Amino acid sequence: MDENDKKALLSIARESIKSAITNTPDKQTRIEITSPRLQEKSGAFVTLKTHGKLRGCIGRMVSDIPLYKLVSEMAVSAAKEDPRFSQIKPSELEDLEIDISILSPLQKIDDPLDIELGRHGIYIKKGASNGCFLPQVAVETGWTKEEFLSQCCSMKAGLSPDAWRHKNVEVYIFTAETIFEKINKNS
Secondary structure, X not given: OOHHHHHXXXXXXXXXXXXXXXXXXXXXXXXXXXXXXXXOOOOEEEEEXXXXXXXXXXXXXOOOOOHHHHHHHHHHHHHHOOOOOOOOOXXXXXXXXXXXXXXXXXXXXXXXXXXXXXXXXXXXXXXXEEEEEOHHHHHHHOOOHHHHHHHHHHHHOOOOOOHHHOOOOEEEEEOEEEEEEEOOOOO
């Protein structure tokens, strides 16, 4: 992804959040997106932080809408709908940091210990239960491979911590291109 596409996605996320939080028209709806990369359909997560602390993270592993639309939707959802946090307030916009993780397609793996910490995110699935961690989670927490897998099972998928070892549990890996920028409400 080139620098123009990265800037466009960050601008879309920023303006979508500002519009949703301040109840003002979204300037991005009037901009024509011509970049083929931003028209592609791929999964993405939007992570919001203030002063380095998580304030929201919402995303989709796969998408049936163009990337730029998904980023807009996930940015608003992260700001307003992450059940772990209260909604972002207008007073927080100045200090809000946005990370956008654009996901590669999922790749099923036979041996979960083949994951590369810091490079691979994981998606774990058993029946209707599933959960994921972005690649940066392993680095930020300092977890081992086993801890990364176990925490995803228990914290995200609602499974037993050792479920990743069971044959009826599917483990997938993916990579993510992450772009970030601090929002300035005066921009």
